[in-house]
Amino acid sequence: MSTPQIVVHRDKELMAQAAAARLITKIVDAQAARGSASVVLTGGRNGNGLLAALAAAPARDAVDWSRLDLWWGDERFLPEGHPERNDTQARAALLDSVDVDPARVHSMPSADGRYDDADAAAEAYAAELAAAARPEDHAAVPSFDVLLLGVGPDTHVASLFPELPGVRETERTVVGVHGAPKPPPTRVSLTLPAIRSAREVWLLAAGEDKAGAVALALSGAGEVQAPAAGARGSRRTLWLLDAAAAAKLPRDLYPPASP
């Protein structure tokens, strides 16, 4: 697992634009090397801000959108098309305006009666991930090129909240989440083992309400108390912050070229 690297941008707009530029480059490079790319999307303001910045970036046309697999790190277990679903928001921010292959857009199941509950939905998504994994991935999920995560003020990532059962999961790749402290209470989430199968994990946090969470997760807290601390990529873990979210980082962690 990789050691976190920290990049601090002046404000959240610049952070979103820089992250979008980074993601375009990453996808183009992966497509050049392997023919296709895979990205795991996240919900929240910063994840959607990145997608909106990507939609507005002229370089987005360098991506072959038809050769991109999209997955989600978590989802609110709500009916399809619900405005609070992460995939509904991602479609509005970016996916409706680029030429993605619908068969490669792997939304998490919705609460529309097909699955009894979030646990059954999680099992179905785990099976979809397992079917997409290749032998060389050595895991029950593909080796995603980039997995994006927002960070909550309580240090949650995806729908893995401090001390809840989901963050303690060591076997399953996807779990149903019940009683989440952030509404809606019922969700579906990748687990830390699934997140750690990604080559690169990028965590996004902006605003002063995230400063405590960022400092805690990067200062040696355990992953059960601070789930963001356990989100690491196999090759790279990148924390993309704005200055306000970085404000409480211990000085020795603060990167040299920061504003």
Ligand SMILES: O=C(O)[C@H](O)[C@@H](O)[C@H](O)[C@H](O)COP(=O)(O)O
């Ligand atoms: O399902 C959710 O409720 C969101 O996906 C959530 O996990 C979000 O990513 C973080 O809370 C950070 O949110 P912001 O980027 O809005 O601060």
